[in-house]
Amino acid sequence: MVNFGGTWYAYATTGNGVNAQVATSRDGESWSILRGLETLPHPGPWADQSFPSVWAPDVTRAANGKYVMYYSAKMATLNRHCVGVGIADQPTGPFIPLRDPFACPVSQGGAIDASSFWADGKLYVVYKVDGNNIGRGGNCNNGIAPIVPTPIILQQVDPRDGFTRIGSPVRILDSGAEDGPLVEAPSLARTPDGKFVLFYSSNCYSGSNYDIAFAWADRVTGPYVKVARLAVTGTGGLYAPGGAGISPDGSRMVFHASNEKGGRAMFTARLAYDSKRKLVMTV
Numbered sequence: 001m002v003n004f005g006g007t008w009y010a011y012a013t014t015g016n017g018v019n020a021q022v023a024t025s026r027d028g029e030s031w032s033i034l035r036g037l038e039t040l041p042h043p044g045p046w047a048d049q050s051f052p053s054v055w056a057p058d059v060t061r062a063a064n065g066k067y068v069m070y071y072s073a074k075m076a077t078l079n080r081h082c083v084g085v086g087i088a089d090q091p092t093g094p095f096i097p098l099r100d101p102f103a104c105p106v107s108q109g110g111a112i113d114a115s116s117f118w119a120d121g122k123l124y125v126v127y128k129v130d131g132n133n134i135g136r137g138g139n140c141n142n143g144i145a146p147i148v149p150t151p152i153i154l155q156q157v158d159p160r161d162g163f164t165r166i167g168s169p170v171r172i173l174d175s176g177a178e179d180g181p182l183v184e185a186p187s188l189a190r191t192p193d194g195k196f197v198l199f200y201s202s203n204c205y206s207g208s209n210y211d212i213a214f215a216w217a218d219r220v221t222g223p224y225v226k227v228a229r230l231a232v233t234g235t236g237g238l239y240a241p242g243g244a245g246i247s248p249d250g251s252r253m254v255f256h257a258s259n260e261k262g263g264r265a266m267f268t269a270r271l272a273y274d275s276k277r278k279l280v281m282t283v
Contacts (some may be wrong), residue, residue: 001252014055018039018040019039020039039093043071048075052073053059056115059091059116061226067091069085070127075106082111084097084272109150110129111153113128125188127155128152150174151172152174154171162215172221185201188246191250198214206240211240212242213256244258244264250270255268255269
């Protein structure tokens with residue numbers, strides 16, 4: 001969820017006949033899907049061309065004025081998703097993919113759920129290593145011991161182009177027993193007093209335990225301390241909320257949850273931070 005030129009944009013997984021969907025809003029609450037608009041016509045030469053299964057696209061604007069999309073797509077050669085990068089002149093695309101994936105730890109299960117974050121003029125990309133993709137079955141394919149790790153990774157990039165890596169990736173969060181088979185869908189924000197908040201989902205998206213949780217840190221690289229679950233089944237009458245994306249100023253959140261028709265739908269919420277590092281969400 002990001003604002004460019006007074007218009008809010010939200011990007012979504014493959015659906016409605018396009019690889020990467022986009023919706024716009026003037027107020028951040030009432031949204032219109034730009035149906036039929038293909039923001040990512042081609043997923044990149046490394047991706048499956050017939051059905052790339054693009055997941056969770058995120059867009060920011062680099063210092064050079066170009067719009068940068070981070071997305072995950074299915075590889076052409078393996079049943080893995082990797083994170084790719086596309087570049088465009090407009091926030092609605094078309095985004096032209098780079099030749100090679102941005103993050104592709106094949107032996108660890110691949111990578112998904114990339115999102116961007118700006119802090120003090122520096123640009124970061126945070127994503128999930130998709131370990132449950134190579135799990136041993138059970139809950140979200142990772143419910144049978146030994147559980148395959150699904151760490152959250154932070155990578156600094158050059159703010160001028162949005163994709164050239166600076167330094168090595170940093171592991172900032174791991175799943176624990178309370179998280180079930182995984183942690184995923186990371187998104188970073190900063191509080192008014194300068195602290196860092198890592199939003200993430202845990203448990204399996206298809207079950208009632210899926211949630212939106214958060215962790216605090218004094219530095220963007222961590223260590224992050226898990227605090228609480230912000231949204232769970234029953235919050236605002238929703239079922240299995242997750243996949244939060246946070247606006248750059250940290251005041252708004254977009255996420256998905258099951259609706260009364262049994263499908264997944266997009267919802268928005270307001271966020272407020274108090275002096276005791278508590279979060280208040282208003283759906």
